[in-house]
Amino acid sequence: MLFGGLAVVADALLRDRGRAFGALIGVYLVSLGSELLGTTYGIPFGAYSYTALLGPKWFDRVPLLIPLSWFTMAWAVWCLALPWAKGWAAVGLGTALLVAWDLLLDPAMSKVTSYWVWGEVGRYYGMPWSNLAGWAITGLVLLALLHRVSPQPDSRAAFSSLVYCVNFLLLLGFCILNGYWLAVLAALTTASVAWLVFSGNIFKHHSRPTSSPTFAPETEPA
Numbered sequence: 001m002l003f004g005g006l007a008v009v010a011d012a013l014l015r016d017r018g019r020a021f022g023a024l025i026g027v028y029l030v031s032l033g034s035e036l037l038g039t040t041y042g043i044p045f046g047a048y049s050y051t052a053l054l055g056p057k058w059f060d061r062v063p064l065l066i067p068l069s070w071f072t073m074a075w076a077v078w079c080l081a082l083p084w085a086k087g088w089a090a091v092g093l094g095t096a097l098l099v100a101w102d103l104l105l106d107p108a109m110s111k112v113t114s115y116w117v118w119g120e121v122g123r124y125y126g127m128p129w130s131n132l133a134g135w136a137i138t139g140l141v142l143l144a145l146l147h148r149v150s151p152q153p154d155s156r157a158a159f160s161s162l163v164y165c166v167n168f169l170l171l172l173g174f175c176i177l178n179g180y181w182l183a184v185l186a187a188l189t190t191a192s193v194a195w196l197v198f199s200g201n202i203f204k205h206h207s208r209p210t211s212s213p214t215f216a217p218e219t220e221p222a
Contacts, residue, residue, distance in 0.1 A: 008072045008163055015154040023149045024071055027142050031070035034138045035062040045134035046127075047119025054115055073098060073167065074142045079153055079160035084199035091143040096194030097164065098139035099132060103187040104171035106131065107180045125180065 012020035038045040039061040054063035077094040085093045107125040109115045122128030146153075168187075175183045 008075055008160075009068075011156070011159055012075055012153070015156070016150060019150040019153065020075075023075065023146055023153075026145050026149055027071040027074055028067040030142060030145060031067040031074075031138065032058060032062060034134075034141075035066055038134065042119065043134075044130070044137050046122070046130040048110075048116050048131075049119070050116045051114050053113070070138075070142065072163065073101060074139070074146060075153075076160040076163040076167075078143060078146045078150075079157055080164055081198070082152070083157050084195070087147070089198045091140065091147050093194055093198035094143040094146075095136060095139040096198065097191060098143075099135050100187045100191040100194065101164070101168055101171070102132065102135045103190060104168065104175050104183055107178075107183045108171050108174045111180075112174070112178055125183065 009020075009024060012024065016023075034044065036059065037043045039049055042048075050057065050061070050063055050066070054065055057063050074094070077097040078090070081090040081093040081097070084090075106127045110118065110127065111125045118126055118128065120128055122131070124132075168191075172184060172187065175181075175187075
């Protein structure tokens with residue numbers, strides 16, 4: 001997580017500089033605030049807490065690496081989405097890709113391993129459904145922030161695609177090995193549907209004639 005995050009940060013800063021630095025600070029602070037709300041009040045993800053496996057924590061609640069992970073994946077999906085969708089369609093696509101990733105992340109990281117534990121037993125591999133809503137809300141806010149701060153990043157879409165795909169496929173393989181077929185189906189379906197909806201013809205506008213054709217009046221012979 002650390003080295004992957006640093007690779008994304010380095011690529012972003014080298015190519016986008018000031019805009020990427022502003023995006024990094026903004027995403028880190030917003031995601032940290034969201035995680036602090038979650039670990040303190042259970043909003044918006046549901047009640048949960050991090051174990052000691054992820055290292056030092058902010059205010060003894062949120063590991064320092066977690067907001068970096070949010071930036072890593074948010075920046076990756078933003079750069080990945082932009083060649084296929086524009087504006088708010090790209091925000092929607094990026095948000096959906098984050099949710100698809102979380103559908104694999106939580107079963108792998110909280111059920112098989114114990115990087116965090118839930119305060120209540122939910123029906124999705126022990127996770128409450130409110131977590132998906134929290135991920136969608138937080139992801140939407142972060143992608144909207146990137147849309148505002150860095151609407152056209154210079155980072156390579158190929159590198160961002162690699163970052164997302166590696167993270168996605170690692171968790172996908174982890175879930176397959178553990179027989180979490182609902183997670184596999186849910187993640188693949190969410191990513192596929194999002195791609196079809198947000199990068200498809202639904203958001204493409206076709207030009208229409210702005211005025212009706214004019215015809216010259218016929219003249220009668222003198």
